[in-house]
Amino acid sequence: MIAASVFTLFALALLAPLVVRVAGRASGWVLALAPLTFCAWYASNLTAIGNGAVITPDAIEWVPQLGLAITFRLDGLALLFALMILGIGTLVVAYAGDALAGHPQLGRFMAFLIAFMASMLGVVVSDNLLLLFIFWELTSITSYLLIGFNNDKEESRRSALQALLVTGLGGLALLAGVVCLGLVAQTFEISEMLERADEITASPWYPAILILVLLGAATKSAQFPFHFWLPNAMAAPAPVSAYLHSSTMVKAGVFLLARLAPVLGATTAWTTTLTILGAATMLYAGVLALRSVTFKRVLAYTTVSALGTMVLLIGTGSPGDGALAAFILAHAIYKGGLFMCAGAIEHVTATKDTRRVTGLLRTMPLTSIALLLGALSMAGIPILFGAPAKELAKKSVTATAHADLLLAAIVASGALFTAAALIVALRPVFARHPHPPNPADPAPTTHKAGAALVGAPLLLGILGLVAGIAPALFIEPLVRASTLATTGAAFEATAKLGAVPLVALKWLIGPSALAVAIGIALYALRTPFGALAERADTVLARIAPPALYQYTLDAALALAGWQTRTLQSGSIGRYIRVTVLGGFVIxxxxxxxxxATSAIAPAWEQVKLFDGALIAMIVLAALGAAMVRTRLAAVAALGVAGLGITLVFITFSAPDVAMTQFAVETLTVLVFVLAFYKLPQFRRLTLPSMRIWELTVSLLFGLGMTSLVLIATSESLAPTISTFFSENAAPQAYGRNIVNVILVDFRAADTFGEILVLALSAIGISALLKLRTQNNNDNATEAAQ
Amino acid sequence: MNSVILRTTTVFILPLLLMLSLIVLLRGHNEPGGGFVGGLLASAAFTLYVLAAGAKAARHLLHVHPITLAGAGLLFALISGVMSIVAGHPLFDALWTDTKIIGQVKIGTPLLFDIGVYLTVCGVVCAIAFQLSESAEDARDPSPDEADPEGGTL
Known part of the structure; x- marks a missing residue:
């Protein structure tokens, strides 16, 4: 069923355009049925897996030589992510059907979206690391297609490319890390690596593996300093932001770290790196969130910040620590809903700016409720699921060596989240007039928000509320299952998640209330604070990765441009020189x-008088062709050289080759006559000084080719092959002409390739000549006018 | 090219050359020759006809588009290779019958393959020759309709 869920979704992606054409406006609902079904199946395993069961279907061999097999494994962590991917996926597909209703490319969009869903599901249920990597790269590619979906906008294309290059680069590092890890562990199955964790962390390759895997995870999950691609990826349509860039794809890096934590995590290097990386990302992105004014950008920076928190929690995690699972789940629920609200608001008001949208409570009451629920959960206000998740995070860091420092960081991030929540929800919902007032505001569209556009975020908001009030319903088993899978010890849920009054009380007297208070203050001071953050970011941007990314990209393009100008100059003389000299070097x-100098040394005593005369004739003819001053004489001289070579073939008893050479020479003359009228005036195009250089190039080419032939024939391999051919041609292939037997029988596949190239080159030549003819005709028409 | 001698002789030489090319093709397996040389000879025959009577007449004579000819050749070669797979041998493994035609020539997939080579080579060279000639005509005479009858000195 696991394999079926992944591959059925891939198949559905192919069919999606067809479904959209048939189902029309209802296509979002129809397509959402598939993830809903699979979601139900995964959910049905919740109890069993919560009690420690692991579902492992039989492996399917793929490339056994590489250790690549299609092996799936459903444990608590995989189940947590699978349910998020399919559950939020169901809502997003339905939502997208409304958000992009009537879009001419809706079918294509759905295909990308569902293909992404399948890839992401593949990442989390794979047990083979190579298989996981393949799905990982598929998520990068589908994400590229989705970010660049509005491909008529340059911003979209640039953002999509940036996301692809950053995550793709990290993907390469990850591949190297995966291969190292697999070689050290002598298996690519994660479940088998778990048993060899001690060997792996003790191996001399461990630091390299750690750095490479971290690079892959940090680029994918937008950790500082690779965070910059994620806010730019908000050029994508709202369903993509809600799905890929908040609840699923960006969590792939977090997932990988959590998945490998039992394998790689038992070292100080791991704990320290992840803690610092996570804390830096959490605070830096949190500050940048306040600087932003559009809904999606504020949300994007808080997402980066939340991803930082998750990485921090993996670093500080201890057995039985449910903070990571709870935080991931809480974030997916409220952030997915908030992004969907942002999309719905933009759909109706045509505005992205948080300062310009007002009075939503009256115009879009249901969306307002969803927005408020999401924002309150993000701020960590009790009875919403965000609060206990944050409490667990605080509890997690207090168990570490630098508890005070980390606790302060978490409180600071809580304050920043509160401020961000106020930015996206307070004024837009309650204010009456935009601030600052601007008569140039776009008029609200006449769009009505469809059922899914309002319902999907509202459902997520209510889900956050239910999870906060009654965690035992579904949150607790999920967190327990996932905690067991990542930390190896069970999570005693009831004490920490369960009792609402207890949580509320602890909240009021604990640091969380302080965080909210600071957050409100930050919100009030957001203009000067944002300006300060802006200035710091501008300074940092000059030296930090966004600038580095741009420099590297520019340098790569400049290099490609230089190389193309140098090698593809358009001058035939230059092409020949480059090719010949390159060949000579090789x-x-x-x-x-x-x-092989002995092979090249000529055996003068074997040269017969007739051969000598023949060669003298060819050399003279070649010299003549280069020196004569009329075209006809040059062609005639070339013909003499060609016929001389034909005679050489005859002397060495190769009648077939001689015949072919003769036919080619004849055809050359015929084709020359055809083209005679078209050729430009016969001129010397090169200066005398250049001619010496060209003579040198020609001589080098001759020298190179001669050496190559001499070396090739001196190898002892040659006689064996020709003996084989001459002995077997007649009995096995019923032919006495060895050359022909080789061409059409022994080496027929080679010959087929050659004639294929021949036919293709004819098509190329045809196209070139046709283009020229057309140009001439156009010019003639213009001249006539 | 407007030569009475060339035009008259080509009428006789063309069929002879084509027949020769077929002979070269069929004897190829045992004597010097084969599809490649045969194809070159056949295309030489057509190129000669282009010189004598023009590309339009040559296209008419060939009846099919030269690229189609090349494509058909590729198809023949491919079929000859795939037949061995159908028979359970590796790709391009030769299959022979005991039948012989025209004296010595045995029937088998290599013969089909050689015919494929012949057609491809002939099609390719004809395509180039026809088009070169046509674009040469254009270069000389950009718009035939408006050409000055008195001014044609070529």
């Missing part, structure tokens, strides 16, 4: 390397 290296 052959020269070969001669040097094989030390």
């Amino acid at each position: 052959v020269g290296a070969l001669v040097w390397h094989t030390d």
